[in-house]
Amino acid sequence: MSGGEPPGREASGQATSDDDHIDEHGVMTILPATLEVRHASRRIDDRLVLNDVSLDVARGRIVAVTGPNGAGKTSLMRTVAGRLRLDSGRVTVDGLSPAEARQRGRLGVVPQDIALYPHLTVRENLSVLARLAGVKGNGLAARIDEGLRWAGLAERASAPTHTLSGGMRRRANLVAGVLHRPALLLLDEPTVGVDAESESRLHWLLRTLRDEGMALLVSTHNLEEAAAICDDVIVMDHGRVVANGELGDIVARAFTTGRELAVSVDGGGDSSARVLEAEGFRRTGGYTWVRPASASLVDLGATEQRLLSAGVRVAEARLREPSLRGAIAVLTGSMEAP
Numbered sequence: 001m002s003g004g005e006p007p008g009r010e011a012s013g014q015a016t017s018d019d020d021h022i023d024e025h026g027v028m029t030i031l032p033a034t035l036e037v038r039h040a041s042r043r044i045d046d047r048l049v050l051n052d053v054s055l056d057v058a059r060g061r062i063v064a065v066t067g068p069n070g071a072g073k074t075s076l077m078r079t080v081a082g083r084l085r086l087d088s089g090r091v092t093v094d095g096l097s098p099a100e101a102r103q104r105g106r107l108g109v110v111p112q113d114i115a116l117y118p119h120l121t122v123r124e125n126l127s128v129l130a131r132l133a134g135v136k137g138n139g140l141a142a143r144i145d146e147g148l149r150w151a152g153l154a155e156r157a158s159a160p161t162h163t164l165s166g167g168m169r170r171r172a173n174l175v176a177g178v179l180h181r182p183a184l185l186l187l188d189e190p191t192v193g194v195d196a197e198s199e200s201r202l203h204w205l206l207r208t209l210r211d212e213g214m215a216l217l218v219s220t221h222n223l224e225e226a227a228a229i230c231d232d233v234i235v236m237d238h239g240r241v242v243a244n245g246e247l248g249d250i251v252a253r254a255f256t257t258g259r260e261l262a263v264s265v266d267g268g269g270d271s272s273a274r275v276l277e278a279e280g281f282r283r284t285g286g287y288t289w290v291r292p293a294s295a296s297l298v299d300l301g302a303t304e305q306r307l308l309s310a311g312v313r314v315a316e317a318r319l320r321e322p323s324l325r326g327a328i329a330v331l332t333g334s335m336e337a338p
Helices: 071-081 098-103 122-132 141-149 166-178 196-211 223-229 247-254 269-278 299-310 324-332
Strands: 021-024 028-030 035-044 047-055 062-066 088-091 107-110 183-186 217-218 232-237 240-247 259-265 281-285 288-293 314-320
Touching: 021 035, 021 196, 035 071, 047 088, 047 217, 047 232, 047 240, 062 071, 062 223, 071 088, 071 183, 088 098, 107 166, 107 269, 122 141, 122 166, 166 183, 166 196, 196 217, 196 223, 196 269, 196 299, 223 324, 232 247, 232 324, 240 247, 240 269, 240 324, 247 324, 259 269, 259 299, 269 281, 281 324, 288 299, 299 314
Parallel strands: 062 217, 062 232, 107 183, 183 217
Antiparallel strands: 021 028, 035 047, 035 088, 232 240, 259 288, 259 314, 281 288
């Protein structure tokens, strides 16, 4: 596992994610969230890609934004990054507009596509990208060294980027996004295409940023990743926020009985889908459907028998602990696998 502090941050011995602040008169106040979105709406052609969206992302929190394809995740991220203008509403990052936040180095972006020059070395890439982000002066080399150590890339600093593994390129991409010490970091599918070990190392790096007080907004289809590392989850559907909060609260909202009835079917097409939907099931991807259920095995057996009698070829039916994927399917109507 990599070690050390995030680039440009001195070890303080404690996290800086506390939202409380004591002013000069000894009065405790609540600091504003790093990201504030209020009543954001945007129409593109005939589609409302953002529909009255309001949310906060606090310092020292990792927040996942997820939902079915076309839910509005990309539009939200582009808006926060200052790349999509709103028809109404507002977005502030550290009290600034997105454009001002980027100009002042308060906003960082780590895109899904690797934003590195393949024939430059890792160090050369970080030097170029840091300067583009406004990091200059005598401290630049030291900050790059810190970032390389933090990400476990010090021994590959002189290697051309195209010779690195996918996981190493992802880590270098992350370092490039935080060398200017942003207050808010936007990440789009930060671990896509990497193996399990690389994913674990990237998760550790994101947690260290969170523990040092950075706010992170992560757009992802990887719901296992969201459940593993995120403090809060924002569920979007048709441009709206349909749920926003801690993982356990969102799952509890979808599954009030505390159990999930999952059915795997062997094909069946539209006719099976109509039967399952009439029974209250929602597709979670592929041939798996879920709905809230009691803990009773009688309910399980009776439901399975009704489905079989209606011509649905049930491969498996079981009660299980509710999942985030199932919760999103219940809250949005479906969660098709990307």
